Amino acid sequence: MSGNIYMDIISAQVSQGNFGGKNGQFGYLAKDQKRREKKLSKAKYESPKKKVEEKIECDISIRNGTVAEATDSNGLSDPFVIIWSIDSEGQPDKSLYKSKVCKKTLSPNWDESGILKIKPSYKSLIVELWDHDLLTANDFIGRATIFIGGLTSYNPFNDCISVYDGKKSTPSGTVSLSITKTSKSSNFSSCV
Numbered sequence: 001m002s003g004n005i006y007m008d009i010i011s012a013q014v015s016q017g018n019f020g021g022k023n024g025q026f027g028y029l030a031k032d033q034k035r036r037e038k039k040l041s042k043a044k045y046e047s048p049k050k051k052v053e054e055k056i057e058c059d060i061s062i063r064n065g066t067v068a069e070a071t072d073s074n075g076l077s078d079p080f081v082i083i084w085s086i087d088s089e090g091q092p093d094k095s096l097y098k099s100k101v102c103k104k105t106l107s108p109n110w111d112e113s114g115i116l117k118i119k120p121s122y123k124s125l126i127v128e129l130w131d132h133d134l135l136t137a138n139d140f141i142g143r144a145t146i147f148i149g150g151l152t153s154y155n156p157f158n159d160c161i162s163v164y165d166g167k168k169s170t171p172s173g174t175v176s177l178s179i180t181k182t183s184k185s186s187n188f189s190s191c192v
Helices: 005-015 018-023 027-044
Strands: 056-067 079-086 092-098 112-118 124-131 139-147 157-163 173-181
Touching (some): 056 079, 079 173, 139 157, 139 173
Antiparallel strands (some): 056 112, 056 173, 079 092, 079 124, 124 139
């Protein structure tokens, strides 16, 4: 229905073959009518849009760390850190933050700060330590899961985390970092 009764009547007549049918002088009305009906049917049966969860800003500071064993042939590593959200199986889901690469060292000093945007539903994050390689795939050094459920601007996460490669029971490295909810965030009770 176009909202104009006369156009609807003529369009219906054209659809029935009157006025020369779809090839006659009013044929465009039948085509327009079909387009409008198709558009309306799509609008009626469109799936509801997913509610987008608002992200909360937190300050992240990655200070320093260690690498237990060299991953490069020169006896050193080029370490960097990636912070991940966690999927339903407990595996890394989305990369939330990546540090700079510290070249040729087993005692990286990143000394960097940035903004980490997290969803209120995140209760834990994965911290991974990697060795950067130019010509081959990056080498995995280790991983740890950190709990951030009680994070607030007054109760930051601040720790030196031991990361494990999953092959040995001893840490394959460490990462010293802190995560603090910014005062700009609208929810002051907790970050996650």
